[in-house]
Amino acid sequence: MQRIGVIGVGEIGRAIVTGLCEAPGERPEVFLSPRGARAAKELSERYEGVRVCAGNQEVVDRSELVIVAVRPPDRHEALAGLRVDDDRIVVNVMAGVANDDLRGQLATGATLVRAIPMPAVRDRESVTVTCPAHPAVDALFDRLGGVLPVEDEAAFNVFSALSATLTTHLSYLATLTSWAAGHGLPAEVAERYVRGLFQDLGRALGDESRSLRQLAADHETPNGSNERIRTTWFTPATSAALTQALDDLLDRLD
Incomplete structure (x- = not known):
């Protein structure tokens, strides 16, 4: 996956970008939303190929895979009016937000995958749980320390509860x-x-x-x-x- 977008550049979004940009091998192009402007600006200045977009729609339009990492209470405002074409892959890292809920808000037929990345992905030292398995998403998190795909959202929620400790x-x-x-x-x-x-x-x-x-x-x-x-x-x-x-x-x- 060569073009990755991140909507919500908080602790997890920043860790993902850092891990990807410092991993061995070819770096992807990364497009950041203006949310978390200070962190987004810092990342764009530190790493070649990281750009801050004017808005979330530009992030989606430029990316093949979009990571939604906003705080769950902020998702309605952050994603309001967003158009996501069906050929995109959307990675939902918002705790407690089911894919059906996100699909309903985005009104899209795009592929949706949930994930639980931890801050240690910045050093590529944390296994990330994904649901359901998807080759591109699993390959991305495999670069960041390993991936543990599960097909059952009930099992995914057990992992999510464990991460809350x-x-x-x-x-x-x-x-x-x-x-x-x-x-x-x-x-x-x-x-x-x-x-x-x-x-x-x-x-x-x-x-x-x-x-x-x-x-x-x-x-x-x-x-x-x-x-x-x-x-x-x-x-x-x-x-x-x-x-x-x-x-x-x-x-x-x-």
Whole structure:
């Protein structure tokens, strides 16, 4: 795919463009909407072949594949009156917006594919879930760290719910840092240590020969400190609360 448009140059749109432009091999032409003007201007100045268009219709007209990455509450305003020819491919990365809803708004027969790219696609280090599978879309995200196509939108929504846990993990780390600062460590020192601690753990996730439960066991000593925190904090009640929160989110996504 040689001509790619991006409508909505926020965190995800910017990450996709950066990943594509810094990937090995031939770069595509990229056409950006004026939404997120500052980020769009920065990307166009940094990378050859990236252009900012006068409006969203120009993005669509110039592109073979269009990525819609606006915030879901903004989609009605951003996409109002947009004409999308049936020969275009539209990639919907808006969380919680089904393809049927987007097709109804655009009133188009174009191919629509949902995707869940994470910010790490900027470094081509994140697997992206797509639905349904499509050769051009899957090839695009394969360049950005890998692709996991699913045919069932119900399964796609489960992946979408899983992706919503990222900031919970970060807040957990922030809570650890605050606890350490409350016990006299300088906040910046505590944060540096926590970051390093979990970056090392993150690297262990690359070992797919061990399950997540096995990795946890391998990091514990029986009756040791890790086991004590896990069993006293991550109780059946907290596990049930997390399961319920995910179930509630999935109900909203269905």
